[in-house]
Amino acid sequence: xxxxxxxxxxxxxxxxxxxxxxxxxxxxxxxxxxxxxxxxxxxxxxxxxxxxxxxxxxxxxxxxxxxxxxxxxxxxxxxxxxxxxxxxxxxxxxxxxxxxxxxxxxxxxxxxxxxxxxxxxxxxxxxxxxxxxxxxxxxxxxxxxxxxxxxxxxxxxxxxxxxxxxxxxxxxxxxxxxxxxxxxxxxxxxxxxxxxxxxxxxxxxxxxxxxxxxxxxxxxxxxxxxxxxxxxxxxxxxxxxxxxxxxxxxxxxxxxxxxxxxxxxxxxxxxxxxxxxxxxxxxxxxxxxxxxxxxxxxxxxxxxxxxxxxxxxxxxxxxxxxxxxxxxxxxxxxxxxxxxxxxxxxxxxxxxxxxxxxxxxxxxxxxxxxxxxxxxxxxxxxxxxxxxxxxxxxxxxxxxxxxxxxxxxxxxxxxxxxxxxxxxxxxxxxxxxxxxxxxxxxxxxxxxxxxxxxxxxxxxxxxxxxxxxxxxxxxxxxxxxx
Numbered sequence: 001x002x003x004x005x006x007x008x009x010x011x012x013x014x015x016x017x018x019x020x021x022x023x024x025x026x027x028x029x030x031x032x033x034x035x036x037x038x039x040x041x042x043x044x045x046x047x048x049x050x051x052x053x054x055x056x057x058x059x060x061x062x063x064x065x066x067x068x069x070x071x072x073x074x075x076x077x078x079x080x081x082x083x084x085x086x087x088x089x090x091x092x093x094x095x096x097x098x099x100x101x102x103x104x105x106x107x108x109x110x111x112x113x114x115x116x117x118x119x120x121x122x123x124x125x126x127x128x129x130x131x132x133x134x135x136x137x138x139x140x141x142x143x144x145x146x147x148x149x150x151x152x153x154x155x156x157x158x159x160x161x162x163x164x165x166x167x168x169x170x171x172x173x174x175x176x177x178x179x180x181x182x183x184x185x186x187x188x189x190x191x192x193x194x195x196x197x198x199x200x201x202x203x204x205x206x207x208x209x210x211x212x213x214x215x216x217x218x219x220x221x222x223x224x225x226x227x228x229x230x231x232x233x234x235x236x237x238x239x240x241x242x243x244x245x246x247x248x249x250x251x252x253x254x255x256x257x258x259x260x261x262x263x264x265x266x267x268x269x270x271x272x273x274x275x276x277x278x279x280x281x282x283x284x285x286x287x288x289x290x291x292x293x294x295x296x297x298x299x300x301x302x303x304x305x306x307x308x309x310x311x312x313x314x315x316x317x318x319x320x321x322x323x324x325x326x327x328x329x330x331x332x333x334x335x336x337x338x339x340x341x342x343x344x345x346x347x348x349x350x351x352x353x354x355x356x357x358x359x360x361x362x363x364x365x366x367x368x369x370x371x372x373x374x375x376x377x378x379x380x381x382x383x384x385x386x387x388x389x390x391x392x393x394x395x396x397x398x399x400x401x402x403x404x405x406x407x408x409x410x411x412x413x414x415x416x417x418x419x420x421x422x423x424x425x426x427x428x429x430x431x432x433x434x435x436x437x438x439x440x441x442x443x444x445x446x447x448x449x450x451x452x453x454x455x456x457x458x459x460x461x462x463x464x465x466x467x468x469x470x471x472x473x474x475x476x477x478x479x480x481x482x
Contacts, residue, residue, distance in 0.1 A: 031156035032315045034165045042171040047247040051228040054480045060090045063216030067209045074153035081205040083132045083197045089393030090128035097121045126182040133189040149188045222360045249326035257334040272349040283407045291415040292310030295467035297455045298423035301334040306430040310445040329383040333390035343397035350404040424457045
């Protein structure tokens with residue numbers, strides 16, 4: 001990468017990771033407090049509608065925001081037309097989803113869904129209001145502003161969730177949290193941004209963006225469906241309580257995974273798009289992204305598996321202990337998902353989108369077979385199926401990305417495997433320590449975390465892991481500029 005772009009990416013990643021880490025810790029605290037006050041069934045009911053809300057949000061965007069980020073110089077007409085399209089689709093889709101909610105309630109035998117749907121699906125128009133502002137800030141690498149907005153929305157929505165749960169609102173606490181987060185985010189982005197949708201709608205602008213955007217829509221929609229479909233099967237075939245345990249494991253696993261994916265997605269896609277015409281720099285940028293993501297993700301996910309039982313026992317209590325096996329298994333999928341996103345960004349930056357759609361068809365065909373085998377075998381098998389699907393996603397994305405980035409397989413392995421091996425050694429040491437040491441639970445958990453962190457960082461420096469050297473170099477440059 002060019003030095004200027006690399007530093008901008010480093011600052012962007014630093015801001016984004018700082019916000020995500022802060023938001024993750026805040027959300028984890030909120031999740032613990034709320035989970036102690038709610039029943040597993042409440043999370044099961046919320047999980048069902050959340051799947052449909054997530055799919056609907058993908059349809060609302062329709063891939064146009066990513067097209068704007070990828071474009072060299074979007075015109076005011078482009079921004080204005082995408083905004084009005086998104087808002088129109090969001091309004092129409094809101095009506096459709098509310099109308100379908102009685103059918104969903106009957107299918108899953110959860111009558112409460114008909115009362116929740118009209119409120120929860122307000123997420124669609126709220127999200128449509130701020131998509132353009134977020135795309136503009138992303139294009140400008142203004143991740144400091146975006147980070148502050150997201151953190152503020154997390155703080156407000158967390159307070160809303162805790163207050164509602166304390167007041168005995170049950171599942172409505174989770175609904176209030178989602179709406180408050182989106183509402184605050186939309187309001188702040190409108191206040192801080194000077195962009196306004198002035199002027200006429202231009203259908204030609206949308207038609208010019210449509211081929212690439214609709215390919216991304218198809219890809220994102222299929223991917224989102226398969227990432228969430230396991231919860232629909234658990235909700236249909238098993239009890240709401242069982243779905244609550246499974247969903248809580250998925251949700252807590254997703255806190256660090258989503259934070260990493262969003263940070264990488266927000267920064268790497270615009271950065272790679274800017275150098276997509278320079279093959280050598282593009283390949284090196286891609287390699288460094290794989291390097292750093294593996295360096296961060298491997299110890300976090302394996303570390304969570306190592307301390308899962310103590311973590312749940314201390315913070316969530318006996319009520320949630322059935323979640324531990326699902327959490328441990330699902331956390332393994334977090335090793336693969338962020339890396340798969342990096343490879344996918346290579347395809348988004350350099351291809352015309354058609355290869356992404358074809359790749360999704362292949363991936364989902366394989367993943368359908370995985371689901372067909374795992375679903376009849378129980379919830380634990382479904383969790384292992386999720387891990388297998390994530391690995392499949394990574395392997396196929398890496399293979400497809402090699403067509404668009406001149407990076408040999410050996411260099412890809414060299415970027416990813418060393419961090420994983422050291423994290424595996426850390427995991428084994430922490431598990432061994434927990435098996436031979438007897439301490440009070442809070443002290444045991446604290447010493448396990450400290451041991452894992454010191455051991456991983458120490459091994460990285462002793463073996464001169466490239467990612468550790470890159471991280472130290474970035475920190476030195478950022479300190480010199482501050």
